Amino acid sequence: MSTTVLKGGRVVDPVTGTDEQADLVIQNGIVTGLNAPYASDAEVIDCTGNLVLPGMIDTHAHIYRYVTGRFGLDPDMVGVRSGVTTLVDQGGPSCMTLPGFRHFIAEPAKTRVLAFISAYLVGGLEGHYYPQLYQPECLDIDATAKAVDANPDLVKGIKAHAELGGFQRWGMDVIKLAAQIGRQSRMPVYLHFGQLWPSPEDPMDIDPDTIFPSVLELVKPGDVLAHPFTRHPGGFVDKHGKVHELIRDVIEKGVKIDVGHGSHFSFDVARKVLDAGIVPNTLGADMHGYNTRIAPPPGTPDIHSDPEEGDHMFAGAVRFSLTSAMTSMLALGLTLDQVVPMVTSNAAALLGMADEIGHLKPGAVADVSVLNDERGQWTLRDNEGHRVSAERMLTPRFCLRAGERFDADAPTLPQFTPAQASA
Structure with a gap:
């Protein structure tokens, strides 16, 4: 049995009302639950400081x-x-x-x-x-x-x-x-x-x-x-x-x-x-x-x-x-x-798929998004040239699709460090 543990992240699931630091346990591409027991040979991924979302x-x-x-x-x-x-x-x-x-x-x-x-x-x-x-x-x-x-x-x-x-x-x-x-x-x-x-x-x-x-x-x-x-x-x-x-x-x-x-x-x-x-x-x-x-x-x-x-x-x-x-x-x-x-x-x-996706209930297909959640100072701009200041930046780290991991390496992803875009 293949087990993956997303450890120590902030798990946010609107369907179950969850918003807490927890370990999300996944077995064979299916969500087992939060803080469930797991074997010593499980793959453990440290998600401290990350958002763990459906x-x-x-x-x-x-x-x-x-x-x-x-x-x-x-x-x-x-x-x-x-x-x-x-x-x-x-x-x-x-x-x-x-x-x-x-x-x-x-x-x-x-x-x-x-x-x-x-x-x-x-x-x-x-x-x-x-x-x-x-x-x-x-x-x-x-x-x-x-x-x-x-x-x-x-x-x-x-x-x-x-x-x-x-x-x-x-x-x-x-x-x-x-x-x-x-x-x-x-x-x-x-x-x-x-x-x-x-x-x-x-x-x-x-x-x-x-x-x-x-x-x-x-x-x-x-x-x-x-x-x-x-x-x-x-x-x-x-x-x-x-x-x-x-x-x-x-x-x-x-x-x-x-x-x-x-x-x-x-x-x-x-x-x-x-x-x-x-x-x-x-x-x-x-x-x-x-x-x-x-x-x-x-x-x-x-x-x-x-x-x-x-x-x-x-x-x-x-x-x-x-x-x-x-x-x-x-x-x-x-x-x-x-x-x-x-x-x-x-x-x-x-999409009429509320029972299938969009949540982390036990038994759900393990579709999970793990995001970096940074604090700093960034300037955002729209297509009219208007700018606003942001103190929080979300970026994807990786996701699990039916339990399979995919790192966030798309060439379309912005790459910023705090205050870089303030000019």
Whole structure:
């Protein structure tokens, strides 16, 4: 029998209410429990000073490599090699390309890989770079719903875009179709907010502040509103700097919010939303090939270049991760008790997998994330150039995926020492 002991770490598990220094014992890839007896031949890993969490879940990843061009990243690089045990690809595969996603991405990965399937037939080609591929005629309700029904182990929802460029082209048509797919498949719809596509040459006269309330009329309990902290028009905050009041009503009805950090993140907008008392349920990192400066797959043409997409929240950095996004939440004043559920229990519930992942109950699959928890002084920067000071830095040390250890050595992970980024 193979036994691993994560010794002396601060074990934080929102599901069991655990927050204590303890030894987590794992046997044959299954959690035995806290401070359980173990044999002398067990592998003991000193985790003193570390956070020991249920395996972290990134609810917004882009990992359909090659098929989505420069956009898709290697799943294990942003997964287990970044301390993350479960990834949810947001809109990479479609009903047409889902079999390839399963065979070439999900099955070979050491990371658990899931997907919110694209509402669009083409999926996330080049990160939705070509707007003409995402018009109403490029959605097939029945085909997409059938793909969802046929792949319940892999597909956990639908991805669509509620953004200004699309509304200026097609009004509400696409969003109505996406909402119908969600109802027909009985799955949550994950809705991108904040302008994604540039305005067309002859745009429809759309006030960006009307997009959010219009879309809220279509959402159902369990649907997910993404990018609450976006710097782009058409999101949670209107052009007058006020948070849309309707958001409170849909939250009460069971609609969820995912940070979807990525290139949209604004500290200024985040403070307005948080000050309004709106705290996201989950914390997707939204890493992709346009915002990590990782070399693209061989032979991929450089058809997309946007200097803004290369900016990152850490001053002087070109890389980030899910733990980086957690650090930014802490710098904004959220507590560890608020942030940990975003990447564990809340994320598992969003996926309908609360019984399987997101906790460290005895008998659970041993998905565990071990984080360094440092104190110092760092400066964080968003894509608008705004800076905030952070006194706490979380970085991944390693994770266990079904008991197998993976060290956090991804090239996308920031490397900082205290006060290094203060300039």
